[in-house]
Amino acid sequence: MGNFLKFGLIGLGVCLVLFVISAVIFAAVFDPNDYKGRISQAVLKETGRTLTFDGDISLTFFPGLGVTLGGLSLSNAEGFGPAPMASVRSARVTVRLLPLLMGKVRFNRLELDGPVLNLGRDEKGGANWDDLVGREPDKADKADQDEDAGSGTFDLDVAGVAVRNGSLSWDDRKSDTRFLLRGLDVTTGAISKGGLFPVKLSVNFDCSKPDAKGALTLEGKSSIDLASRQYGHMDVHATVKATGAAIPGGVLDGKLNFQFLALDFNKETAQVTGLECTAYGATLLADGTIRGLTDGLKAATASLTLQPADLRTVFAALGAPAPNTADPKALTEVGGTAKVNFKTGRLALDDVELSVDGCRIVGKGTVERGRAWPRITAQVDAGEVDLDRYLPPKHGENEGAAQEQAKAGGLDDTVLPAGVIRRLEFDLDANAAGVKIGGAKLGKTAVTAKAEGGLVTVDPMVAEAYGGTVKVSGTVDARQGAPVVRIRSEVVHLDVGALAGDVTGKSEYAGIADYTSSLNAQGERMKDLLGTLGGEFTFKLSDGVFPGVDLVGMARTTQTAKGRDTVESDHADSTKFGSITGTGTIKDGVVTNQDLEVMAPGLRADGHGAFSLVTRQIDYMVKAKLVPTGQGQGGKSSDELFGVMVPIHVTGTLDKPHYWVSVKEYAKALGGVVVDTVGTVLGGVKNVVKGVGSALDKSCCEDGDQAEEPERKKFLGIF
Template sequence: MNKALKYSVFSIGLCVALFLMAAVVFISVVDPNDYKDRISRIVLDETGRTLTFEGDLNLLVFPNLGIRMTDVSLSNTADFGPEPMIRVASASVSVRIAPLLMGKVKFGQLVLDELVLNMGRAADGTTNWEDLVGRQVPTESSDTEEPFSLEVAGLSVTNGSLVWDDRYTDTQFVVRGLDVSTGKIAQGAVFPVDVSLKFACSRPDAQGTVKISGKSSIDFVNREYGHLDMGVQLSAKGKALPGGTLDARAEFNFLALDFNRERAQVTGLKISAYGATVRVDGTFEGITQDMTAASGVVKVDPFDVKKTLAALGKKLFPIVDKIALTDVGGMVDFAFVPGRIDIKTLKATVDGTRIVGNARIERGAVWPTCFMRLDVGTLDLDKYMPVQDETKSATVDLSSSGHDAVMIRPALLRKLDVDIEAKVAKLKLAGVYFESVIAHLKGKDGVVRLSPASAQTYGGSITLDGTVSVVEKTPSAAVTVAVDSVDIGALSRDADEGSQLAGIADFNADLTWRGERVTDMRRTVNGTVGFFLKDGVFPGVNMVRMARETHDRKSQGGRVEAAATDSTRFGTIKGTGVLTNGVLVNEDLEVVAPGLRANGHGAVSLVTHEIDYIVKAKLVPQATGQGGKGSDDLFGVLVPIHVTGTVENPHYWVSVTEYVKALGGTVIGVVGSVLGGVTSAIKEVGSALDETCCEDESTSEKSPRRKKFLGIF
């Protein structure tokens, strides 16, 4: 046994000695520089490129067998200029001697110093390396052929550079100071990688540095490449960058690239830039061609939107709440295939507001179709409203041509294909609070419908059903609104802190209109409305005071006008209205209030906002003020109170002269002339009475019916 071991060691030593002697003889006899021309001719014949050796070729013997070359270059194609496509100041490659003795090739460290790559794409889209790739090399296959195995002691690139000149997109990219260092590269083994470089781009303008550090693995047989615990640091500046500067970091736990299956998988990807951090875990298919599928989870860590926009060089318009949008984050679980993306789960928080939901977007015939379901917690939209410019007028004349906005865009709505439902537990908008809000919007084939839309608010409820159709050339719309038992006093106080309006309101409307612009819609509004208010206060007019003051001043003439601080407390106010071509006509207003009964009729223009209305107020004994009797069943003198002006600024007034003429000029105690005179004083809907309106009224139209006078005045 000892003899066999001795003979084996002796044989190995003899082989090594013979190999070294042969190598020494080979180096002494063979000069690799003698073969430079032959190598250049072979390269020229095969590629059409010129391989130039400006420096010497030197053989390496120990510890590895290899070659070192200096100043080597490969020419570019004629269309890309005289600069070589590849140039290297110094390069060395070697094979390890011991594995070579056993018939295996294992490389030593590959060293490239001052490597220069000039890459480019012409205006027609061709690249300067297309003639070098895709060449078919005939090979003989063998069933016993061993799989390809590569082992390199390491790769070292120092002070390399890359120039990318893309004339197709008119961009230019330059990499300088490229340093690459790796550990031992072997089939399927993990090795460390460190890369650093500087880059500059003139079109667009950007320059900066990149540093990469981590671990990688290569499987050439299965075309699989893995990267572990990798970190990328990017620092850049330039006009092309948002905000002018960029400091970003990306890191991931694992990235696998499988080119046989056209698949990539990433785990623990984290990207931080501009004050925001995004995390991704996902799988992507079709990585070298068009994407065929993707799925994963994207998370956004809580961040300050305002600071991020500022870092991007953008500025958010001033909003009411200064701390709004300072805590925004969420996650999306998605799945993608060509023509469709599914948001399986959406979870977000915006300043403490919880938002969950799901969505689906598919490729449509014209536009994508969208399906979405959202569930929102407590949402205060007022916090995100723009700050009002106090220098501008608080009131806006919506009837002016300058504010004749386009509200419906037929071309857009005809493309729309959506099914969106949103639920909000608590909502604040324009100071008004809502609960249990539900809104369902569906749109397809030129018809968009909002149904249902409902909310609980101030002890009551609001429901709405609306449809917009752009099937025909002129858009049309229909809406039904129902308000049930809403405390409009509390609502109006929240909406307008100075409001004195109070009461419990019921309201219904069934309306239609046509047109794209605001004025067109107002001119074509048709439909019906109804309202009922109880136990409240109507601000802007005190009908009891105006009636008493009118009677007290009947000998003085002039007008009795409402004061801005006036109000009327009422038991009920009810009525209905008909809208025809933008004009609302009410014939049956009835007011029941303490010490007062009133009927009214008139018209309001939705186009001009003008009011032409008259209220026939009659005082009654205080004890019967809250009863249910109508004004026609009580005694008293009717006082015609006009309402003119606009909806924004109504004007309440009584003509004393008109009132006196309505009494017929007789003593107030004469009952017969009172009712007849008042009947004459109140004319048809839409005619505002003035001081001379009753002079031609025929006495034959006076009512002969006599009623007792209660002596209110």
């Protein structure tokens, strides 16, 4: 046994000596540079390209068998310029000796210095590599390929890869796109089938169309299985910094990390775990899978988390203006989670949970392929929603400008475009624990809305409000011709005082309101909708208080103040009323009311008339009188009580109403002593109507041409 081992070692040593002697002799008598011309001619014959050797070829035998190339370049295809398609400053490839003696190929470190690859497409879409990859192999080559394929799979085993200062250019003349990757440095550890190896990469990019330039770095671990076409990446950390007009906001400083990414090109699937993307002041977390890597996205599932972010900072980083909100701190803390499920033609969002400035919103929804536009289905439940924070701020100048713009041409604006309505497809169900809008605070609010085939339905919108309820339902029907709008509304036992306090900040109003209406209109423009508006309505305001006047006290003062021209009320005074009721109709935009009735202690009033929402013209009269009764709601009507009747004419426009009374005829009929009383009554009525929502001007008691130009105020807020 000992002799066998001894002779075996001697034989191995002799073989090594013979190999070294053979290698030395081979290196001495064989020069690979002598074959450059033959190699170039063979390449030219097969490809039509010119292979140029700019440096020497040298062979190495220890510690591995290999070859080192100097400069090498391959010419470009015709029509793509004089620059080579591919070139390298130097390259080194060696094979380990011992595995080679055992019939296996094991590479040492592969090194490339200064590789350059110039790729492109012409105006017709032809690529400069088409003549290389599109060639049909001859029968002998095909037989060799089949033989190689049947001999078994190739086991990748490389000690490492090092690429220094590489570059890649892409010039797409068809899409007019150009970019350049330069300064590419890649280093890896040992690469073997299915084994993890470290990877480190850095590259600069410069794009002229689109305009973007920057740098990318990446570090992590990877695995490659060429036979199964499976690639894995773990603990990857990447950064990208970019500037340019094509970059949102002009500047990007982003980070991308993930724990695991698996790509399977046989199954066309990818799976990612622990993805964390940070850019523009926001961070998105994701775990998910996708199907369809090379032949188009087929399906995807993911769990997404948006960490709390200041959206104003995000908008600023993107170079976009932030929403103009009344609260400058609105949208400064937004985050949430959702589960996404995508299949061709359908996107579903489940378990959606958002937090917007402390308001919790949960729900689910789908987006599906519709007839013209996507069909949206959503169910949303929210907590207390303060919409006032997110509406534009109120500024007097802006409001005035908006009003002038509305007068100039707002009525001609299209508000219900039939073409858009016919494309809408949605089914929405929203609920909120509370809603604040315009200062008004609503309780539980629910809205159900649908749209399909040109018919939009809201049925219903219901809200708890100030001790009562508000209910609105309606349709917009654009299936044929101009849209037809039908709206039904109902207000039950709404506390006007509490509402006015929240909206105006004043607590001087009081009363319980009931209101119903059924309206309809047709048209796309606001002008058309107002001109065709029709329907009917009823209203009742009970158990209320008008601020600014004590009618009974004024009447008593008037009787003892004959020497005074007028009797003014103290704004700290108030008058309680029992009820204000009425009904009305609307036809072609003209609102008509014939039965306004006011019952208050010491006061009765009724009114009738009309005004046009199109021309804004008013023709209305309120008849008011002081009466000797302390009853309000439930008391006798105006016709059953004796008093001084004062007819108040209301003319002009809704924007500039004119209030006036002919005092001369009352002075002639009742005597001059009554004039002071009439003035007092008008002062009381003025404050009463103001409390309802209108106002009388200080000169309402004057007559004819001598009347002072009245103050212009809003009218008929009760309607």
